[in-house]
Amino acid sequence: MVDTGDLEIFRHSLKSVVEEMGVTLQRTAYSTNIKIRRDHTCALFDADLRHIAQHDIAPQHIGSLVSVVPRNVPEWEDDLEPGDGILINDPYKGAVHLPDVMLISPLFHDDEIIGYAANSAHHVDIGGGTPGGIPNDSTELYGEGLIIPGVHAVEDWEYDEDKLSFILRNVRESKMRRGDYQAQLGANRIGEQRFAELHEENGRENVETYLDELLDYTERRVRAAVEELPDGEYSASDEMDGDGIVDEPVTLVLTLTVDGDEMTIDFTGTAAENEGPLNCTPAMAFAGTMAVIMAFIGEDLPKNDGFYRPFETITPEGTMVNPSYNRPVAGGWEIPMRAGDLVTKALADAVPEQTIAATKGMVCNVAYGGTDPRDGDDYVYYETVAGGYGGRMEKDGMDAVQTHFQNTANSPIEELEDELPVYVRRYELIQDSEGAGRQRGGLGVRRDLQFYDHEASFSLLTDRTRSKPWGVFGGHAARPSRFYRNPGTADEAVLASKSTTKLAADDVASVQTPGGGGYGDPLERAPGDVLDDVLDEKVSREKAREEYGVVIEDGRVDEEATVERRQELRDTAAGTTGENA
């Protein structure tokens, strides 16, 4: 019998090992993407390849290392020496998209393997035809960059220069990338030191006992949390925009089955794999879904082998969540993002007090580049834009935030304008983009970039121009995403969600993200709250009248007219079927 206090201390010690790995990686990395946006993770595995600890800062990485390490290490483990390291990013060996490169190191103590340290970091470039790793026209994995199938690149805690230089010759800004690869190595090295210390302090046998106990304990906690959800089969589906090659919507289906203390996450019914880059690997589908399920079952559950035991994931082969060999996956994160929305939709009736209406539900990959007229140098840039959050039982959805597995920050306008030949002409909330509701959805964001004095290439690899973020329990749907060239002018043009556009000098590109859906009948929204939104120009007077039934005159609610208007809207709704704007 393990002492509960000692076990809890062991859990904290183990967690500080992965945290130190994470901090080391973040501190030593060169790319903003890792240093500032924290697009990385670290994990530890024991000698039996059981996942024992995870540095939990970027939810999209929850499923990645755990799907790669147990699957591939058995192939290599006989040849591993102390200080070795293996690089891998192959989506068809359990990894995610190519820019997420993983480094796996065996950990030795007294000449025996005691476990494995692994980390994954999003590299801003991984080669291929399009800078920034988001080509939208590739029909094969080969077009998306360098595929690293599991390369023995590190010996004695140093990169084999032949192998590293081969990788670096194939990627842009190789000096920065070199720093990032070094940072990944440093992180695993700290992992070895700290994990070996844990063995010294406790003895190998005790560590094993603690680990068994810890994984079982975790499993018990997760099972207890799943048990709290009512049993049942919960299904939801949505349409995604086409894949950029074939302009037809495709269906995403998610069924969550809660059976006692177990849950099945089933994507059966989802559309077949796409020709273009709208495909994701099972690891991505799992991570995106789980990032939201986590919010329903308890946010601070330890992530280890015990965590995953109560879940089964079904991703039928040949569908866009488990594509056949070498299909492109660059835009794949759009699928798990939308699956996150489907989790909240599926569970709405089961746990109405916990769920939310649909969010912006899109990653919003935007990349642009050209030649800077100020100095003649080429530039490339990648960013994502926030949108609306779904309405909640007692609170409105947040305006302008990242949602579900995504929580990366924006670039300050002053940084951007200093670095690139653009003016950010608008960065603002979009009036009336919210789904009306008793608790309204959050507002989407409009970001207008003017590319002055030069021609620029403007790429989108995103989604949700067709399917509106839905409302729940009578809440209305929100405005979907829209993209324009030169909005509000004579030569305004709509851009597709997966497209690359040549912009003329001084053209404006406008990214307009979706709002979030509403929660509950907007006719029940407190008129005072509607008035506040109208005074704040978040909602127009017209929409207040049409969807919320609130009549506003001279900056005040006309109580009498509002009662009348609301009755009128109720009568109309009763006469038709459930109107869902």
Add this chain to the structure above:
Amino acid sequence: MSVRIGVDTGGTFTDVVLYDVDANEVYITKTPSTPPDFDRGVLNGIDKILEETDTSPGRVEFLSHGTTVGTNAVLENEIPDLGLITNEGLRDVLEIGDQTRPELYNLQADKPPALVDRRHRLGVPGRIDSKGDVVDELDEDAVRAAVSELAESGVDSVIVSMLFSYLNDDHERRVGELIAEETDLSYALSSAVYPETREYDRTVTTVLNEAVKVTVQDYFRRLDAGIAERGIDVPLNVMHSGGGIFGTDQATDFALRTVLSGPAAGAVACRDVSRTEELEHAIGLDMGGTSADVSVVEDGDLVRSTEGEINDLPINTPLVDINTVGAGGGSIAWIDAAGGLRVGPKSAGADPGPICYGRGGTEPTVTDANLVLGRIDPSAFLDGDMRPAIEKAREVFGEEIAEPLGLSLEEAAMNVVKVANAKMARELRRVTVERGRDPGEFSLVAFGGAGPLQAAEVAENMDMDSVVIPRSPGVFSARGLLLADVRMDESRAYTGDGLDAQRAGVEFDALEDSLTDRFIEQGFDAEDVLVTRQLDVRYAGQAYELTVPLPGETFTAANFEAGIERFHDQHRQLYGYAMRDEPVEIVTLRVAGTVETLPVEDEVSVTGGEQVRREREVYFADRGFVTTPVIDRQTLAVGATVDGPAILEEPGCTSLLPPEITAEVSSDGNLRIDL
């Protein structure tokens, strides 16, 4: 013929320290805080200590204050109605922030509030580019219309924040002029309050400063008046987040700088102890009922930062780098759904507090565990009959923790303390590792009501070699108020291109002039001000910069070069490499002026009486109950040693010395424990 007084206001108590310079002695008293009008508590405290020490107000030659009024304004969102004028199309920058949400796995979380209602945020045409050149002229008609709209809306004050105003403030100043012409509204320009890059940070800093200013200005006015009324003939100094003091006028104008006033005082006191005890690196652990403030001393100096966070809002003012950890004596122990023992993050706080306080607390806390283990004396909390509260604590501990775990009451309580210590150790480890340091290189300086009880075990957990428990650890922060130097800072974005020493020199001169003026306004001689210079530098293309000091008392090209060298070195230390051939760019210039405050060198006073007050059964891991002496710390003279196990009691604080460890009273009266 003179005394120096420090007054540290907390949520519940106001601590007062008086240093009698002639007698070379320190006196301490406590008085209840008086929310929401904290100034009454401060003045009560001053009256009380003057009376207790029979000191005439005329003898006060120095008065210093740590306040929570600014902190509360931000924490409790007491934000007045403000207006904002900014660029057309960008009025939502303040609300969008960095576009992240505060918690990953919580669908019910909320963003920090926008601080200015959208209806009061107005955009006007007019644009300046990243070189400071005008792209679009300011549309003055639009400005006039916006100004009169805000005037009619009844806002208290207007913030003006426009892109690149730190490079060219023409548009902001013109908007200010038009506000003054058209209305009698007060206003604040971002280029005057915080002339640095990144529009969201600059805007939110200016807004927060104005909001706190509106809140604190009456408070400081009342304090100034109260002090004058008492016949105290020295100005009030206020501790700021940067670990220095400044006058009430400065504290009003730069109100946002007072938000870490209290914790900064503790950090200053920690640095002082680390110097007298000759600790190269130290971690200050100020642990109270609800939370612990962690500060770091590296190479004898406080680690500083130029950005912090409070309530999810960025605080972009120079500050002592303080991490607040949600763990304290009031942290609640509980059993989770899988039968695991957990401690925190929920806390019983100070009210109702732990069960053993007898103020209605019903959930088992770390303090209750310490009580069960015999580590604290229940009479410390209660007057009169304390039996019912103690019985209650034991009963709840038994039912809610021991029984579900199948352990004895004491084993369960021991586990709660172990878990709390392991959590704290993990947090401290993270703070040092983030600075590229091994926690084993640090000494732990523990203070506050709850710190000294857990310090030795936490330090052992982290492989630290030594712990210092300073004199009067319960009111240690107030002591820091007597030690802080007068310090003021100024900064602005560098407007030149590349590494131009001459240009940097000119800009530093301008900054220094304005800094010196501020000291002169406060009645100091320019010659007494020690000026230091710093640069925020990065490799061109990097997104974030490092702050490096320039050596020397004056600015010279050689010192400038040396600063750039330091940047490369520091980059190597923190990030593992430097790139000496890459272009380096300067982002911000900083100057700090300090005027030294006299040291406090009070004699270690020893009271008579029995050293060992009594003996008590105290529970230790792997040993069970051990008969342990309870020692009156105030009887320990310099050089005295105490062998563990021992409990050391003194007013406001209990320290624990585990078995097989020896502590010694240093020549400055601090308790040094070598592990």
